[in-house]
Amino acid sequence: MRIVLCFPVLDKHIKQIQEAAPDAEIVNAGQERIDELLPTADIFIGHAKVPVDWDRVLRANRLQWIQSSAAGLDHCLVPGVIASNIPVSSASGLFAPQVAEQTFALLFGLLRQLPLFLRAAAKRDFTRLPTDDLRGKTVGIVGLGGNGRMISRMLAPWNVRILATDYYPVEKPSEIEELWPHDRLDDLLAASDIVILTLPLNSDTEGLIDAARLAEMPRGSYMINVARGAVIVESALVEALASGQIAGAGLDVTEVEPLSESSLLWDDPKVIITPHVGAQSERRVDDTVNLACVNLRRYLAGKEPYNLVDKRLGFPHPSVVYR
Numbered sequence: 001m002r003i004v005l006c007f008p009v010l011d012k013h014i015k016q017i018q019e020a021a022p023d024a025e026i027v028n029a030g031q032e033r034i035d036e037l038l039p040t041a042d043i044f045i046g047h048a049k050v051p052v053d054w055d056r057v058l059r060a061n062r063l064q065w066i067q068s069s070a071a072g073l074d075h076c077l078v079p080g081v082i083a084s085n086i087p088v089s090s091a092s093g094l095f096a097p098q099v100a101e102q103t104f105a106l107l108f109g110l111l112r113q114l115p116l117f118l119r120a121a122a123k124r125d126f127t128r129l130p131t132d133d134l135r136g137k138t139v140g141i142v143g144l145g146g147n148g149r150m151i152s153r154m155l156a157p158w159n160v161r162i163l164a165t166d167y168y169p170v171e172k173p174s175e176i177e178e179l180w181p182h183d184r185l186d187d188l189l190a191a192s193d194i195v196i197l198t199l200p201l202n203s204d205t206e207g208l209i210d211a212a213r214l215a216e217m218p219r220g221s222y223m224i225n226v227a228r229g230a231v232i233v234e235s236a237l238v239e240a241l242a243s244g245q246i247a248g249a250g251l252d253v254t255e256v257e258p259l260s261e262s263s264l265l266w267d268d269p270k271v272i273i274t275p276h277v278g279a280q281s282e283r284r285v286d287d288t289v290n291l292a293c294v295n296l297r298r299y300l301a302g303k304e305p306y307n308l309v310d311k312r313l314g315f316p317h318p319s320v321v322y323r
Ligand SMILES: NC(=O)c1ccc[n+]([C@@H]2O[C@H](COP(=O)([O-])OP(=O)(O)OC[C@H]3O[C@@H](n4cnc5c(N)ncnc54)[C@H](O)[C@@H]3O)[C@@H](O)[C@H]2O)c1
Pocket: 071, 072, 073, 091, 092, 093, 094, 095, 096, 099, 142, 143, 144, 145, 146, 147, 148, 165, 166, 167, 168, 182, 198, 199, 200, 201, 204, 205, 226, 227, 228, 252, 253, 276, 277, 278, 279, 280, 315, 316
C-alpha cells in the first residue's frame, strides 16, 4: 500500500504515520511532485495547491481514500472524484481555534479602525478618529461547523446577540439566540450588524453573497469572510463598500488567490485583507497528522474514517465529526 503525502510534514510526522500504517510505503510528494505521484497513491493525505490531473488519477484506478489536510474540500472534490466511489474525509473543525483568532483579528481591526490608524501612523499622524464597538451588536454566523461554533463560543462574553444558520441546524449552543436552517440566510442577513462566513464552498454556496444579499444587510454593517472567497461576489462587495452599504470587510480569502494587484479592495481603508492564513498555527501540522493517524488506523481496521464527507455537499454530517 502506498500513501502519498502533500502537506508540510517533518520527519517526526512521517515516522508517526508509518507507525499507524507499518506495512505502507510512504511517499512525501510535496506540492512539487503531487501531480506526478498522485496516480500512484492508494491513499492520499494532503492538499494539492497546484493543478492536479484528476482524470489521470481516476484512470489509474488505484486511489482508495483521500484524507484532506484542509477543512475545505474544493481542492479535491472535482466532478470525477464526486462521481467515483473514493471516500473523502476532511479536516473539519481541526483549525477552529486559529480561524477564530483570525476572525477576531479582522473583526476588531475593522471596528477599531486599524486600517485608518495604520495609514495615519505611517505619516506620523496622531489624529483621533471615530471607532465602533462590538458589544451590543447582532452577529450572524453563516455555517455553524467547527469554525462557526468556536467563533460563537469566543463571542459569548462580548454581550452580543448571536444568530446562526447551518445546513444541519441541530444542537444550538446556549450562547446562540437563534439557529436557523441554511435557507433562512436572508433573515440572518437582514438582522445582523456583522456577518461572519464560515460555510464551505460548493455549487450551492458559490456566489451566495451577491449584490441583492449585501443590500439585505442593515446599512453600515460589516462582513467577515474566513471561508472561501468565491462565496462572495467580489465586484458586488466592492460596490457595497463604495456606497457605504457595507462599513467594512475583513477578508482572509478572496475570489481568486492571490488577490489581483489591480483589485480595488487593496486600497480601500474599510477593508482588511490577510492572505488566507486563518488555518496557520504552529500546531497545524501536528494536529493534522494526529487526525490522519486516527483515521488511518480506523481505515486499516475496516472502519469509516471520521469526518467522512457527503461528496455532493462537500462537508461531513455533524454526527461523524472528529472531536
Ligand atoms: N481561512 C482559512 O484558512 C480556513 C481554515 C479552515 C476552513 N476554512 C473554510 O471554512 C469552511 C468551514 O470550516 P469548518 O472547519 O468549520 O468546516 P465544517 O465542515 O466543520 O463546517 C461547515 C459547516 O457549514 C455548514 N453549511 C454547509 N452549507 C451551508 C450553507 N449553505 N449555509 C449555512 N451553513 C452551511 C455545514 O452544515 C457545517 O456545519 C471550510 O469549508 C473551508 O472552506 C478556511
